[in-house]
Amino acid sequence: MLVKIFGSAVHGVEAITITIEVNVGQGTKFYIVGLPDNAVKESGYRIETVIKNAGYKMPRLRTIVNMAPADIRKAGAAYDLPIAVGILAASKQLVFSIPPEQFVIMGELSLDGTLRPIRGALPMALQAKKEGFRGMILPLQNARExxxxxxxxxYGVEHVGEVLGFLRGEIALQKMLFEKxxxxxxxxxxxxxxxxxxIGKRAMEIAAAxxxxxxxxxxxxxxxxxLAKRLPTILPPLSLEEALETTRVYSAAGKFNGILSGRPFRAPHHTISDIALAGGGNPPVPGELSLAHNGVLFLDELPEYKRGALEVLRQPMEDRKVTVSRARNTFDFPTSFMLVAAMNPCPCGYFNHPEKNCTCMPGMVQKYLNKISGPLLDRIDLHVEVTPVSPGTAETGERSDVIRERVIAxxxxxxxxxxxxxxxxNISNCMPEPAALQLLESAMKRLQLSARAYDRILKVSRTIADLAGSEHITTSHLAEAIRFRTLDRGQWGAYQC
Known part of the structure; x- marks a missing residue:
């Protein structure tokens, strides 16, 4: 007898519905086909023990489990539950009053029949709704997600017996309520x-806006x-669409801890590897760039990061996504984040300090700054010099909620x-007034700025104009944007090296 049960596979941050076809017929042996990994192949031993402990029999006839589509690799133990339900139905040991094909069923089984949590329940649920399934049956730990x-x-369940009783119509399961x-x-x-x-707070407001x-x-x-840690306090709240989009990334990475109600702030250590930053592994999972999606990626002590890890940033900053390629598949992870980096001006840290003397040898300052490549600096819109504040300074600034209102507007x-x-x-939507454009062209020649810097300056000046409530980009808006490009082409401190 042939039975079809539906499961799901996480592919990057998306989910793909998997059709699990179970056929019990003449012959012997147990087969799982459809490009399963070792964890899926080993499920036969777990499922046999669970079926026996639940009071049923493992069929001794030829049992073939096909997982379609067959060209997508199936990884992990989350297919234990749908395979077990399919085997019991195909061997005619159970007759269901509720059709199991109405649900996406997923869950890893322990030998006593209890269910263990899975990864990626949120993208699975989104795909199930998209394809018109009635609902999902999965471990209780994943039901809230x-x-x-x-x-x-x-429906969140703790034991395989609850699933079988529900499908037979013998017990009623409590539906998990929608989380507002x-x-x-x-x-x-x-x-x-x-x-x-x-100046630092002004730059933060412009960056947030x-x-x-x-x-x-x-x-x-x-x-x-x-300053960097306070940036999330002036960012607009996540919309429901952004919250689901970002939480889906965390779900696919196995880091779900409730729906994100605030923008993520990720601060990886400078020893992080390229793969941990960009994403990858087997199977590929999102990295720190994607975990900062719709939020802030903070890289402290920027020159201490490996050069390869820093160069990984360049394309995701432009494309707002990172592509991880494998022999059989390509995975796209979203990376629409704000990069905030911090660094000392030299190895000793005191170059250009108003009170302390720099102990670095001649040329070391520029060598230290050169650890950050020109193409990466080009992609950073605002370059801010943060100077020490004297201990007696009592001046305080505006509260975050006041700044946030201007940012939201x-x-x-x-x-x-x-x-x-x-x-x-597109910069075609932010062309300045003629006098301001003339100022920009003059600055391009004098500071030897790149074409990408030209693009970034125009976008920053448009933001400054928006904060000022101006419909047009004036000379003052553009002049302020140009002042925030001090690191371009060694302009900052180069003459003192």
Missing amino acids: AAMVEGIEV YNERFCFDVDFADVKGQN GGHNLILIGPPGAGKTM ARNKQWERNGHYNAQM
Whole structure:
């Protein structure tokens, strides 16, 4: 007898419905086909023990389990439950009153029949809704995650007996309720805590308003990390669509801990590998670039990162995605993040310090700065020098919620004008006034800026104009944007090396 049960496979951050066909007929032996990995092949031993412990018999006839589509590799032990249900149905040991083909069924089985959690329940639920399934049956630990998708029934179970009883119509399972999304505005830090640093706070506001990348350079203890950690407090809240999109990445990476109500802030250590940063492995999972999707990626002590890891950033910053290629498949992970980097100006950290002397040898400052390649610096919109604040400074700034209101207003203008943030816009939509354009052309020649820097300056000036409530980019807006390109072509501190 042939029976079809439906499961799901995570492919990058998306899910693909897997049709599990079980046929029990004449002959002997047990086969699993359809490009399974070792974990799937070993499921036969687990399933046989579970079926016996549940009071049924493993069929001694030829049992063939086909997992379609056959050209996609099936990995992990999450197919134990649908295969077990299919075997019992195909061997006519069970007659279901509720058709199992109405559900996507997934779960790893322990030998006593209890279910263990799986990875990627959220993208599976999104795909199940898209393809018109009635609902999902999966481990109880994953039910809250899948219930983020409105419009499908989600049943969380702890034992295989509950699944079989539900499908036979003997017991009723409690549906997991849809989890309503709530925006988060509560933070442990605030920009009001920052003394002085007006230029740094201004740069943070511009970066937040337009989704621009930013680098902070200054001596140890000047406040670079403090400023960076407060950036999420002035960013607009995640919309429901962004929250689901970002949470799906965390689900695919096996890091789900509830729906994200605040923008992610990822700060990987400088010893991170290229694969951990960009994503990969077998099977490929999202890396830190994707975990920062719709949020902030903070790289502290930027020159200490391996050169290869830094160069990995370049294409994802432009394309807003990273592509991981394998022999059989290609996986795309979203990477629409804001990069915030921080670094010392030299190896000793005190170059250009107002009070302490730099102990670096001649040429070491520029050599240290050159660890950051020109193409990477070109992709960073705002270059900010952070200078130390004297201990007696009592000046405080605005609260984060006040700054956030201006940021939200500026972003709303950008969505109405372009349908996305200024960092992603086409420069044809942000041409300045003639006098401002003449200033930019003069700066391009004098500072020897690249064509990409030209593009970035225009986008930043458009954001500055939006914050000022101006429909046009004026000379003052463009001049401020140009002042934030101090690291281009060694302009910062090069003359003092």
